[in-house]
Amino acid sequence: MSNLICTVRSAAGSLIGRRQPGEMALVLHAGSGNKNAFKALIAAEYSGVKVELVKNFQMGVSNKTPEFLKMNPIGKIPVLETPDGPVFESNAIARYVTRSKADNPLYGSSLIEYAHIEQWIDFSATEVDANIGKWLYPRLGYAPYVAVSEEAAIAALKRSLGALNTHLASNTYLVGHSVTLADIVMTCNLYMGFAAIMIKSFTSEFPHVERYFWTMVNQPNFQKVLADADSVPPVQKKAAPPKEQKPKEAKKEAPKEAPKPKAVEKPEEEEEAPKPKPKNPLDLLPPSKMILDEWKRLYSNTKTNFREVAIKGFWDMYDPEGYSLWFCDYKYNDENTVSFVTMNKVGGFLQRMDLCRKYAFGKMLVIGSEPPFKVKGLWLFRGPEIPKFVMDEVYDMELYEWTKVDISDEAQKERVSAMIEDLEPFEGEALLDAKCFKRQPGEMALVLHTFDGNKNAFKALIAAEYSGVKVELAKNFQMGVSNKTPEYLKMNPIGKVPVLETPDGPVFESNAIARYVTRSKADNPLYGSSLIEYAHIEQWIDFSATEVDANIGKWLYPRLGFAPYVAVSEEAAIAALKRSLGALNTHLASNTYLVGHSVTLADIVMTCNLYMGFACIMTRIFTSEFPHVERYFWTMVNQPNFKKVMNDVKQADSVPPVQKKAAPPKEQKPKEAKKEAPKEAPKPKAVEKPEEEEEAPKPKPKNPLDLLPPSKMILDEWKRLYSNTKTNFREVAIKGFWDMYDPEGYSLWFCDYKYNDENTVSFVTMNKVGGFLQRMDLCRKYAFGKMLVIGSEPPFKVKGLWLFRGPEIPKFVMDEVYDMELYEWTKVDISDEAQKERVSAMIEDLEPFEGEALLDAKCFK
Structure with a gap:
């Protein structure tokens, strides 16, 4: 594999928290040649986003340190370190990098293009990457080798590559007329196959896939990350243990840094009242x-x-x-x-x-x-x-x-x-x-093709309930019959269920369907309220697919006769599932929901994937090891919008016995119309507004803080001093702060999190603080802040210092940022030298702080 694995650029490994948006350091923890890291790095090249690789990362060593396990408790790589907290799961990381650039063409230009990009990302993960792994990893000694399992994996991979080959016969790219995130993820997943096991005699069956892969890897932005891929090494026949990478000497190869995007800084100034929008000539x-x-x-x-x-x-x-x-x-x-x-x-x-x-x-x-x-x-x-x-x-x-x-x-x-x-x-x-x-948005008919009780269909149906989007179920669907018809195979060439039929074309892959339904409603809270919340929602969706659903399937399907049963493989699947549920249990120990304070799409997908485990194979004895997962699952399935779709859920009493022969898919008899009418998702209440000419917008009212008397303290000057002071911080920056500070124009506030006893998991606590800072973005022009996560052992304490324009905390911040009520706020009395020194220590990130270690420090500026 060495001829194909490249040396990826490496750069400074510490996250610098003193940067403006656009300059934020994103640090990727991964080793050279990691195809999952390539996804984010290539997306960064296309997006002009700076991503640095941590120095001297050693697989098997660096990812087992306490610091790494705080970011990802199961030690998987890569992990992206952001100013707002870590993000794991490689596709979620690539999405975060892509979304860091507004209106990024890597995500298409319409809802249906977005859905098809997500569709091919998920297809790439479940149908291409998964089957390459099932073929390759046992040959490298990372999983038990079973000949019949290998045959099944190769057959499934050929089926998937055949469908991909058909699609690429008339398309240069997966979606649209230029590279999208789908192409980046698909190419990186194909990379492992081409590099390690899919030799020329194998890939020649799929000429359009070959053409596509070599075209992609030779694109300039791919080439900056990947080396030339010109030959494939032979497959190892004996099990090979994971190779540990030795740290490279600095003299032999200097760390390279991703090119810095050009940034144009615009001075902050008062917004002008918007000009009236010109009328469309057709209205005249x-x-x-x-x-x-x-x-x-x-x-x-x-x-x-x-x-x-x-x-x-x-x-x-x-x-x-x-x-x-x-x-x-x-x-x-x-x-x-x-x-x-x-x-x-x-x-x-x-x-x-x-x-x-x-x-x-x-x-x-x-x-x-x-x-x-x-x-x-x-x-x-x-x-x-x-x-x-x-x-x-x-x-x-x-x-x-x-x-x-x-x-x-x-x-x-x-x-x-x-x-x-x-x-x-x-x-x-x-x-x-x-x-x-002709339809108005919100009236579009969405038809879901699925069988009754399909947990993958539940995802879209529950998302529709939360979103007020109408989704109808196709009538008289019979698994094994309806999904093999020519009409169905036109919508999904490999016959997987479900498929969503939309006025703009079909969408397959259940998570992509759920995303489409969710995105059909503008500003849907199911996707969070900030970039970091979006990334964490995607992170848990992918974790649910790769770590929970996949391992439940590896345990359950062989017992039902849908795959070869191998005892050692079952043991490995159960061990992997327990590891994943353990990490989930830890996260849920201090969180009601996976992200934020309400149900998101991550909760919907996770619960639907857990559903199959709870209903079919995970007995009470098994799940009792994970009490927070139990509490979470039963809380979710009893929510009204879940219950409308799932009805009553019962836990499995026993593990199903192994069927010695593969069971053919059961054919469902068509139900008589009298016995049960076709189900339809409830109709959302719609209020139609007649179309009319838009009025010219009224001038935007000024923020009350802009009407305050001028202050001698210029906030931007303090932020520049803070950012540019690299040495003698106490003598230069802290002294400069007190010289500038104007108690008539600004006020200082300490904040203390009220519920520190909840902060039992380090990366969850850091993410919580990161989300708070994201939501504070609405007052960036009027504030500066420091947030500290304190302690070497849980529960961790969260404390902060904030500088606000005006004598009080701005009312619009108290009204619009829900986190504010989670903190106790105390105004600083600068006549008290002890309080003044505490302000200085928090600005400086002085450690130890009040006798305890600093786990993390974030700056809002």
């Missing part, structure tokens, strides 16, 4: 007799006699003076060789057309029963031409040939009617799919 056109919303309602509400009611109504309403009709034909139909890829392509186009929803109605048809499929469309636009802002901003427009409809031509008029009606056959060919661009 003369009124039209056609009311677009009336047509959309007629279209939506006509269920029978469509030609006589809706089509006739359309032509009665149509106003050629106020609107224009256009046919569009995709220019590159020869590329459309895969049905679900073609449907996704059309779905992405409709998502990007969302900017003209107020001024347009459209129908898009995918035509043909065999590839290549044709894509044709009909569009109704406000005005005599296609709106200029649509042509300028939606790149797909140039991929179509546009022809204005001549309604004096009866043949063209009939073609319009047929396209609105989804008339089949259309121009002599079958309709594969028809999509309508």
